[in-house]
Amino acid sequence: MASFGDFIKQERENHSWTQTDFGAKIGINSSAISRIEHGTKQLSANKLPRIAELFGLDISKVKELYYSDKFAREVYKNDCPETVFSVAEETVKYLKTKRSSTKQVAVV
Numbered sequence: 001m002a003s004f005g006d007f008i009k010q011e012r013e014n015h016s017w018t019q020t021d022f023g024a025k026i027g028i029n030s031s032a033i034s035r036i037e038h039g040t041k042q043l044s045a046n047k048l049p050r051i052a053e054l055f056g057l058d059i060s061k062v063k064e065l066y067y068s069d070k071f072a073r074e075v076y077k078n079d080c081p082e083t084v085f086s087v088a089e090e091t092v093k094y095l096k097t098k099r100s101s102t103k104q105v106a107v108v
Contacts, residue, residue, distance in 0.1 A: 003039050003069050004036075004043070004065050004066050004069035004070070005036050005037040005038060005039045005069075006037070007065050008022075008033075008036055008037055008043070008051070009037040011055045011057075012033075012037075015054075015055070018030070019033040019034055019037075020033075022054075025050070025054055026047050026050050026051060026054070027047075028043075028047070039073075042070065043066070045066065048062050048063055048066055071088070
């Protein structure tokens with residue numbers, strides 16, 4: 001699997017946009033686009049809906065790629081064991097259940 005920066009570069013090139021063209025479309029300069037594509041700069045999450053729109057993709061797919069890359073980089077940077085992924089998955093399930101319970105109580 002490629003990094004989020006690789007995904008951005010591939011999609012940008014599929015649309016025949018230069019880094020300058022793409023940067024103008026999402027409000028970022030070309031040097032920042034270069035650093036995002038090379039993995040030395042993190043894209044702001046508030047740009048994800050615009051990226052999904054430009055690339056004609058579902059926002060959930062773009063978020064999946066973005067956050068999995070972000071999480072994987074943190075795991076790598078902090079030398080965490082691979083078991084952290086299954087623990088994180090269980091934590092997400094717990095949080096969704098907790099949120100769902102809170103919403104049900106509020107509706108009653």
